[in-house]
Amino acid sequence: MHFLYMYLPIAHNSVMLPVVVGLGLLVGLLSGLFGVGGGFLMTPLLIMIGIPPTVAAASDSNQIIAASASGCMAHYRLGNVDFKMGTYLLIGGVIGGTGGVQIIKLLRQMGNADFLINITYVIMLAGVGGYMFWESLQSLRSVKTAPAGAAKRKESAYARLIKSLPYQTRFERSGIVLSPIVPLVLGTLVGILAAIMGVGGGFIMVPVMVYLLRMPMHVVVGTSLFQILFTCINVTVMQAYSNRTVDFILALLMLIGSTIGAQLGTKLSKKLNADQLKILLASIVLLVMVQMFLGLLLEPHNLLAYAGGH
């Protein structure tokens, strides 16, 4: 018996307390800073410390509830949560998630699921991270060089398309006028991708809100957390009920760190401008992409692995 360790009843393993609380703090910080759940980072880290993949993913969802509630509350106080937009995206996400689960079942039957998951993951991460990084860098440079009141860019075909859609509604918090069809459709697409990739989808949703919904970055973070909160509540209850894979003790240890991290992240996000935030998030997404890509290129240490993860 050692008080630095704690036994996890569902994972059937003991973990070092400072390690798990520290991981929670790190992921909570990302959550408060960028509005991502951090599942794409936390789940592989938990697997690395000996947690079975299914338990890692399910328990991470449980702790994200705490981190996103904590971060969402902090952003709400700052006026950064667009509940209306979040609700439309959430409805789309639930529809897309349900459809995505059926798609992945079909792919598994065809035997190509894992290949498709890995390739989709790397391409999505590279595309999203690369574009975000490049765009923010350009934006940072143009702020430095462009004279005040520079000419307005020509309206794109995409902008004309979303303007032509029916039921144009004003989203007060985001300061935009948009048809609800747009967030519903985009939410569905992200939901499908998230289900295929087995992640919450925060790191896809954030760029979608920034570039396709044209929401201000700070509102994006708060609104994304609001949406993640409800997605993770659904996932946690479903995983606990269907698969019995939620380890509450593990989630509790992580959320001690993540709730504090989310608050610190929110405070830190106020000190950075939107482009700096985007560049930081893009760098993390690209790092994860490189790590995943190397995992695909380099021969694994053992060619046998527990089923349940990617």
Add this chain to the structure above:
Amino acid sequence: MMRSKTAWVVFFVFVTVFHSAARCRAEGLSEISTAPSEILISMFYSGQKLNISGTIPSGNDVIVAIEGPAQSQAFNIKGKVGPLWMNVGKVKIEHLPSLYLLLLPEGKIWQERLAALGIGQAKLKSEMSVAPLKLSPDEIFDRFVRLKQSEGLYDNIDGAVSYAPITKERKRFEAGVYFPSAITPDDYKITITLVHDSTIEDTVVRTIPVKEVGVVQLVRRLANHNELAYGIACVIIALAAGLAMGLIFKGGGGH
């Protein structure tokens, strides 16, 4: 008179047989004990030292095998598709224990004699069942053992058994191992084998129960028997923790 003689003969035969059996027993493994007698998994459990001791004849050796319950597990097989490594198939491995620790006396010679004695991983391999058979059983078994070794659940530990003389004829053996943390509650089998040259002289089997207690037991029972209530409780507690932290930080945050 005749009856009385027969009774005496039968009595002596019984006495001789029991005496011989008792002597054999005394010459084999005796005074076997395990400490602790059970392993309790509490909230702060992170593995536990387990000692197995007893007495044996001076010229013999002891091998101790600690075996977990047999499991049926699904695994992904990684393979190369073009330049990329990924899951290329699934296998189900059955009839292999969740834990297998073999405690051996000092000397590398044991590793070679185990197969001949029918003890150790060679025996496990012969009992294993794999479906579908995408790779050779030998290859699957080697990969399985490597995976379990990385988790500290499979091992052949040289020098884990030590001896101390008691009399000219008998010596005391002591086998010590650190019971790992990645275990499930169940009855674990301890097989103590007495070996002389290349033959097995005696075998004693003991069971060590591994039980969950306190919060660990409570959480697992709730998760397994009241799944929905457990899921909802997990959500409520996480929400409460998140919101509470939000309130604590309220003073320092804001506009």
